[in-house]
Amino acid sequence: MEVRRLSVNQLGSESVALMTGRPFDQARAEAAVRELLIAVGEDPDRPGLLDTPARVARAYREVFAGLYTDPDDVLDTTFDEGHQELVLVRDIPLYSTCEHHLVSFHGVAHIGYIPGPTGRLTGLSKLARLVDLYAKRPQVQERLTSQIADALMSKLDPRGVIVVVEAEHLCMAMRGIRKPGASTTTSAVRGQFQTSSASRAEALDLILRR
Ligand SMILES: Nc1nc2c(ncn2[C@@H]2O[C@H](COP(=O)(O)OP(=O)(O)OP(=O)(O)O)[C@@H](O)[C@H]2O)c(=O)[nH]1
Ligand SMILES: [Zn+2]
Numbered sequence: 001m002e003v004r005r006l007s008v009n010q011l012g013s014e015s016v017a018l019m020t021g022r023p024f025d026q027a028r029a030e031a032a033v034r035e036l037l038i039a040v041g042e043d044p045d046r047p048g049l050l051d052t053p054a055r056v057a058r059a060y061r062e063v064f065a066g067l068y069t070d071p072d073d074v075l076d077t078t079f080d081e082g083h084q085e086l087v088l089v090r091d092i093p094l095y096s097t098c099e100h101h102l103v104s105f106h107g108v109a110h111i112g113y114i115p116g117p118t119g120r121l122t123g124l125s126k127l128a129r130l131v132d133l134y135a136k137r138p139q140v141q142e143r144l145t146s147q148i149a150d151a152l153m154s155k156l157d158p159r160g161v162i163v164v165v166e167a168e169h170l171c172m173a174m175r176g177i178r179k180p181g182a183s184t185t186t187s188a189v190r191g192q193f194q195t196s197s198a199s200r201a202e203a204l205d206l207i208l209r210r
Pocket of ligand 2: 098099100101102169171172
């Protein structure tokens, strides 16, 4: 079995955001949170809130860590196993952030792919890492779903990819329309899952089986 490992990506202090080339700015984030507390009518100097700007800034860094991670680095481990049939990982938990309200949406992702002619596989954990990478960005659920599918298509060159995301949006539950429990399902199908209704039905049956 051939294992290719090109590089290991860790979010380090030198990391810069892929889209802007800027590192995380802790001081700026702290100042912004302090301003927000003032704007909503709070006193940021009361004891309970004194450490909050620093804490929230650190939490934002963690929640948006995917802005600093290259998907190519996540999918750098591949195996030429010759496996030609469906590989499916179900119920990968995800926490993401709705880019409209900056509150959480959370749920599960299911990822299936049919390897290409060489049977190139990636590690199962890499599928979950890929979900994390794209989830830890300001997102909309549809884009999150497509980005996972497109990254797998371009890196593994498989016959097909199917990604299904089921999530609850807190922006719909705790505010606005206030419909807790409403669940949103999005899918992205590529390659054989797009062209063959039998392949798609088989995968969806396995994905949605409870
Ligand atoms: N398609 C899609 N819509 C989303 C997602 N996350 C949040 N939204 C929606 O984004 C929309 C933003 O609508 P706006 O009218 O600009 O914002 P708003 O006044 O806060 O809207 P309400 O949430 O309806 O109160 C809302 O309908 C949200 O439900 C997502 O992942 N995908
Ligand atoms: Zn929202």
